[in-house]
Amino acid sequence: MMETRYSVRKANLSDLHKIKALYRTVAALSGGIAREADEVTWDYVRNFIEKSLGAGVILAVENPLDPEEIIAEVHTYTPGIKVFAHVFGDLTIVVHPDHQEKGVGKLLFATLMEEIESRHPEIVRVELIARESNEKAIRFYKKFGFKAEGRLENRICGKTGKLEADIPMGWVRQGPGQGPG
Numbered sequence: 001m002m003e004t005r006y007s008v009r010k011a012n013l014s015d016l017h018k019i020k021a022l023y024r025t026v027a028a029l030s031g032g033i034a035r036e037a038d039e040v041t042w043d044y045v046r047n048f049i050e051k052s053l054g055a056g057v058i059l060a061v062e063n064p065l066d067p068e069e070i071i072a073e074v075h076t077y078t079p080g081i082k083v084f085a086h087v088f089g090d091l092t093i094v095v096h097p098d099h100q101e102k103g104v105g106k107l108l109f110a111t112l113m114e115e116i117e118s119r120h121p122e123i124v125r126v127e128l129i130a131r132e133s134n135e136k137a138i139r140f141y142k143k144f145g146f147k148a149e150g151r152l153e154n155r156i157c158g159k160t161g162k163l164e165a166d167i168p169m170g171w172v173r174q175g176p177g178q179g180p181g
Contacts, residue, residue: 007061008108009060010058010059010060011060012058015060016042016046018069019045019060021069022071023040024040025037026094026096026097031134049075051075052077054077055078055080057077059074059112060073061099061104061108071096071098071099071104072093072096072099072104074094074112075090075092076088076112076116077090078123087123088116088120088125089126089127091127093105093108093109105140109140110144113126113144124173125170126170127168127171128146128169128170129152129168129169130166130169131156131166131167132151132166132167133158138167145171146170146171147169147170147171148168149170152165152168153165
């Protein structure tokens with residue numbers, strides 16, 4: 001059996017249609033991203049691509065068998081307020097369901113964290129939110145040094161109408177003059 005090789009690259013605005021297709025696929029799944037498929041609009045995708053290109057990081061993984069398809073994407077950016085200039089937030093990662101459990105998400109997230117640590121010394125904190133039922137994602141983020149920082153009770157209303165908590169998580173850069181201490 002041939003091993004599939006995945007590689008990560010910077011995404012750009014020309015990837016808009018590929019990223020939109022990926023997000024619509026993932027949004028259709030229960031427990032996927034916190035949007036319904038019909039909420040994944042051109043404006044929504046263009047907005048986070050432009051914010052990430054301007055004040056953050058956006059990375060993608062193409063399908064090694066079809067470079068016209070993006071199978072995973074991650075982005076994060078600063079909120080544009082001076083007091084939060086040291087924070088990357090709105091972090092979102094999506095992996096096409098056909099490519100989950102193959103190391104794609106791990107490769108993509110590890111590349112993101114390496115990019116932040118090596119090319120963004122101004123970033124001291126990275127934030128994300130995971131729904132409480134997504135225990136797999138919470139364990140995944142913890143492996144990268146993220147810590148659960150509380151609970152936002154009854155914040156998510158799933159497709160079944162059941163309310164659940166969102167779990168805010170944060171990563172803080174460690175080093176001289178940075179991080180807790």
